[in-house]
Amino acid sequence: MKQVAVAGRSRKTFTQWLKSRKGQQAIIILAFTFIPLLLLFTFTYLPFGEMVKFSFYKMKYVGKREFVGWDNYAALFQRKGVVSALKLSLYYMLGAVIQILLALYLATILSMKVRGGNLFKGLMFFPYLINGIAIGFIFKFFYTRGFVLDTVLQWCGFSLENLPFWLRDQSINNWSLVASSVWRYFGQNMVLFVGAIMSVDDTLYEAAELDGANKFQQFKYIILPSIKTIVTLNIILSITGSLSAFEAPYVITGGANGTGTYFVVMNTIAHTNQKVGLASAMAVFLLVIIFACTILQKVLFHFIFRNASADDESYAAKKRGRRAGKEKLV
């Protein structure tokens, strides 16, 4: 970028150019972008490149490296547990959909006149601010045989003998983990949706009420169309999120008893077994899937919203700027 500017003013001396507005601009641009780009390169793009390279080597973090070609990728599909770990993301996908629907329902309620609305909102949102390790302990405690959940269920009339071991029974333990993840994040989704609903023009509700529309009709014809974009975006996003599900199993069960999701397995292979090559191949493989999903999502997203009705168009146009930014963020 600098060369272009320099070429245009080659007749002036360099110091003169530095003092000109153009020169000042170039200096400030370089000064202010250098560190962020250096950090971005060192901690994102350099490791990204290294990771792709590692995936073709048999190696540990220290010691000899041996080029093995596509062997790591072949091993990935033969290794027991890797493919089945990927299947676990289906649980998390379903959990994410439930989470979004629940958040949407609660956000709708909260955006109407509710006594103590702020308190409810705060109580439901707070879990989002708890650190992961604490979450792990809280839910180990919560699900332990005869502890919190079992006690509460016993109050409700269940007998302890009929209750499963929430974290040990393979038929239920993944659901337990998904539930903890929904517990942690639905409040955040809800706050997000409340924000979107609040940005809807108030006069619309008033007009609807004068026309005798009930709450459900208000939801269906006013709220839903105006936040369709952000809801769809979140549902679509949850697909990639589920593929990389990690925290809940990592902190609560450590991936034991068939709860190890793809990244939990990868984490063990990389940092416990130190099979860096294989772990890198796993990471690259999932990244490819995630990219494919993201591209598919973008196409799908545009398809959905190109077919939107004329009414939504004006809203979409208004929000386009914001959405464009958000989409890029994804």
Place this chain on the structure above:
Amino acid sequence: MSKTRETRKRCSPAAVMWGTVKYASLLLCSLISVLPIASCVITAFKTDAEYKTTSVMTLPQNWLNFDNFIQAFQKANMLTAFKNSGIILFFVLVGSIIIGTQLAYILNRFTFPGNSLIRNLFMFAALLPAIAMQVAVYEIMVKLHFVNTLHGYIVMMMGTDVISIYIFIQFFENLPVSLDESAVIDGASYFTIYTKILLPLLKPAIITCMILKGAGTYNEYYCAQLYLQDKTKYSTVATSLYTFTGPLGSQYNLICAGVIISLLPALILFIICQKQIYSGIAAGSVKG
């Protein structure tokens, strides 16, 4: 006229039913949100004997029994942990706010070849799951001699925070360019414009980002346990809780006390800055 309409509507059977459903669902969901935390609070106040003999949901005999908290605080070496977390928070926040506002300033105010390239580089980086990247970042951290040093961890955490850059850019868009232009006419340098004119105006955005980034940094544990391996010297509040795995793993009255201590700062922050947190979530939306 409008008043009679109001009352009529409020008392109709449908409205009563909807009101019941509304509050019932709010109460139920709030209860579910609170229950796991409340059970921890209850247990944290119990003596060992009480913990072993009573059901987990029985209230403690003495709500002023802070022994567990004191013990947990000492056993997990939380004084060091809080000190480390404080240092990390301070430098990460200062660093990332400076970097973020500067980059946003450049990207928003100057058109130059490479502007959109830089934007896209950051957006693309947000796509890469952090956990997967650590496989290779670890090797780089080793080469830079950053493992087991606070400054290494701080530099890494300062890295690429797309959300705050995005929030800053959005905020810059609402600050009129005429501000810059009139300053240019007055002969101010770009650096002066950034520090003296734009930065003060950016305060609300900076506060929002500080809260979000602060909560994120305080709660971060994965990279902390990976890169700050010396648990006695470099534990953060989040990783100090690891002390309770192993032999202490079933002493839940102690563990719960530790958990409560670790989430107190987040709770205080939340109570004070509720509004900014909500608006930050709405602005930064998709991530999380």
